[in-house]
Amino acid sequence: xxxxxxxxxxxxxxxxxxxxxxxxxxxxxxxxxxxxxxxxxxxxxxxxxxxxxxxxxxxxxxxxxxxxxxxxxxxxxxxxxxxxxxxxxxxxxxxxxxxxxxxxxxxxxxxxxxxxxxxxxxxxxxxxxxxxxxxxxxxxxxxxxxxxxxxxxxxxxxxxxxxxxxxxxxxxxxxxxxxxxxxxxxxxxxxxxxxxxxxxxxxxxxxxxxxxxxxxxxxxxxxxxxxxxxxxxxxxxxxxxxxxxxxxxxxxxxxxxxxxxxxxxxxxxxxxxxxxxxxxxxxxxxxxxxxxxxxxxxxxxxxxxxxxxxxxxxxxxxxxxxxxxxxxxxxxxxxxxxxxxxxxxxxxxxxxxxxxxxxxxxxxxxxxxxxxxxxxxxxxxxxxxxxxxxxxxxxxxxxxxxxxxxxxxxxxxxxxxxxxxxxxxxxxxxxxxxxxxxxxxxx
Numbered sequence: 001x002x003x004x005x006x007x008x009x010x011x012x013x014x015x016x017x018x019x020x021x022x023x024x025x026x027x028x029x030x031x032x033x034x035x036x037x038x039x040x041x042x043x044x045x046x047x048x049x050x051x052x053x054x055x056x057x058x059x060x061x062x063x064x065x066x067x068x069x070x071x072x073x074x075x076x077x078x079x080x081x082x083x084x085x086x087x088x089x090x091x092x093x094x095x096x097x098x099x100x101x102x103x104x105x106x107x108x109x110x111x112x113x114x115x116x117x118x119x120x121x122x123x124x125x126x127x128x129x130x131x132x133x134x135x136x137x138x139x140x141x142x143x144x145x146x147x148x149x150x151x152x153x154x155x156x157x158x159x160x161x162x163x164x165x166x167x168x169x170x171x172x173x174x175x176x177x178x179x180x181x182x183x184x185x186x187x188x189x190x191x192x193x194x195x196x197x198x199x200x201x202x203x204x205x206x207x208x209x210x211x212x213x214x215x216x217x218x219x220x221x222x223x224x225x226x227x228x229x230x231x232x233x234x235x236x237x238x239x240x241x242x243x244x245x246x247x248x249x250x251x252x253x254x255x256x257x258x259x260x261x262x263x264x265x266x267x268x269x270x271x272x273x274x275x276x277x278x279x280x281x282x283x284x285x286x287x288x289x290x291x292x293x294x295x296x297x298x299x300x301x302x303x304x305x306x307x308x309x310x311x312x313x314x315x316x317x318x319x320x321x322x323x324x325x326x327x328x329x330x331x332x333x334x335x336x337x338x339x340x341x342x343x344x345x346x347x348x349x350x351x352x353x354x355x356x357x358x359x360x361x362x363x364x365x366x367x368x369x370x371x372x373x374x375x376x377x378x379x380x381x382x383x384x385x386x387x388x389x390x391x392x393x394x395x396x397x398x399x400x401x402x403x404x405x406x407x408x409x410x411x412x413x414x415x416x417x418x419x420x421x422x423x424x425x426x427x428x429x430x431x432x433x434x435x436x437x438x439x440x441x442x443x
Contacts, residue, residue: 002028003104003112004095006088013083018091021109024100025075029062032079032094037064048081050090051097057090058082072109073116114424121424122151125379129212136261137369141211145378151423153201153375157194158419164190165412188397191412195393198386201375207368208376209383210295214256214265215365218294220315222307225300226325229348231255231268234358259358262365267294291315296364298323298357303330303345306338316341321360327352382422389418 002022008015020028026037031051038044046062049055061080070076081087095101110127113119119127126145133139144150164187210216219227235255257264267290288311291297297315301308303324308316316322322343324334328350344360346353377383392415399408419425 002098002101003108004028004092004101005104005109006092007078007109008083011083012085016081016083016088018079018081018088018095019104019109020077020079020095020101021070021072021074021104021112022100023075024098025077026064026066028095028098028101029064029077029079031098032091033062037077038062040064040066043080048079048091051094057094058087068116071118072112073118074112120151122154122422123148124424129378134256135258135263137211138263141208141376141378144376150375154419154422155425157197158416158423158425160190160194161412161416161419165409165416168409168412191393191396195390195397198390198393201377202383202386202390204377205368206377208378209380210368211263211376212378214263215296215368216294217264217266217296217298217361218291219266219268219298219300220291221300221312221323222302225302226348227300228253228268230298230300230323230325231266233348233351233354234266259365260362262362262369264365295319295368296321296361298361300325303327303334306335319364321357321364323357385418385422389415392418 002020002024004018004020006016007019008017029037032048033046034049034054035046038046041063043061043063045059047059048057050057058081060082061078063078063080065071065076065078067074067076079091081091092103096103107128110119110124114121114124123146126142130139130142130146133142167187219230221227231253235257253268255266257266269286269290291311297320299308299312299315299320300323301312303326306324308322320342322338322341324338324343324345325348327345328347330345334345342360344353344357346357348354377386392411396408396411396415399411
């Protein structure tokens with residue numbers, strides 16, 4: 001089957017690129033242009049016509065990529081036309097008339113590249129990350145994964161385990177042969193080395209996932225403390241409704257920010273108070289959950305009536321900045337106990353000290369994003385496979401009896417499989433859908 005799709009962004013643009021891949025890809029070019037296919041990998045100006053009537057649709061650039069030297073490993077072609085919606089639809093409509101041609105599914109081009117051995121799963125995921133990157137740090141991380149360091153490391157660890165597995169299976173196949181004691185010690189030591197390396201990778205404070213998904217900041221506090229005003233101020237736009245009526249915010253309001261290249265998701269939450277209103281109570285519950293899962297909490301309170309009992313005090317114990325708003329109304333010095341806390345005194349009304357709060361947020365961001373490791377886990381899928389690999393290696397380490405070699409071999413085999421599933425070295429059909437469905441159509 002030959003697939004086609006718009007690979008450039010949707011909407012009106014100067015140029016649109018329609019990508020085609022499959023056995024009929026080059027024939028599609030012949031039929032649309034009425035000429036032989038141009039020289040491979042050479043941009044060639046051609047008239048693109050209606051197949052049946054030869055009526056001109058547009059004039060554009062054709063580039064052909066005969067397989068296997070193409071992105072998907074199959075015959076591919078690109079048609080560069082003017083980016084008007086009617087032009088794109090007319091070209092796609094003509095392609096749809098050709099036998100065995102259909103519109104591509106999301107991520108299908110990259111899925112074909114993986115299935116044809118052009119890329120591994122990690123690179124496929126990094127391509128999706130690069131397309132969706134909104135900040136410089138996200139782009140750099142995606143490029144780092146694309147360069148293959150992570151793939152090389154996981155493949156290296158997998159090969160080490162395969163070698164250990166071959167030794168163990170040799171003992172099972174030839175039980176009459178005594179395996180030298182030195183070999184047994186080396187097997188245990190090498191498996192322990194792999195285990196330590198994986199544990200080191202897992203001990204990453206989830207930096208890679210935070211970069212990919214965004215640093216989560218939750219604005220929490222009592223009603224009428226200025227939480228929604230702070231969200232609007234940081235966002236430089238009216239994201240949340242601001243009112244003097246307590247309990248205006250009943251749901252979580254989120255916005256995405258780029259702070260010095262760091263991706264941030266900042267959430268305004270419902271004011272925490274005792275309430276009999278069922279809807280507001282649900283909003284408060286959502287607020288507490290959002291705060292629990294946040295990487296940083298901005299605990300906003302009224303500077304002239306500070307009450308940090310209960311949940312607010314608990315929030316301040318970990319990854320939090322106390323934001324004392326309405327400093328313009330403050331008539332006396334702060335309590336010395338409050339002074340000891342990580343705090344910023346601001347006035348949203350006068351736009352006072354907002355820059356100091358932003359600097360504190362930046363410091364927290366930089367500390368969170370510090371990592372000395374080149375190998376970063378960017379998805380929960382990777383983390384779960386590594387955790388399961390560790391479990392199997394721990395089970396292997398617990399087996400010291402020579403009679404347990406068959407069970408030990410299974411532990412190593414399962415550990416090896418978990419590493420293989422990260423890069424796609426085993427049958428991974430069950431996870432392909434969840435990965436490639438996140439792609440846009442045409443990629």
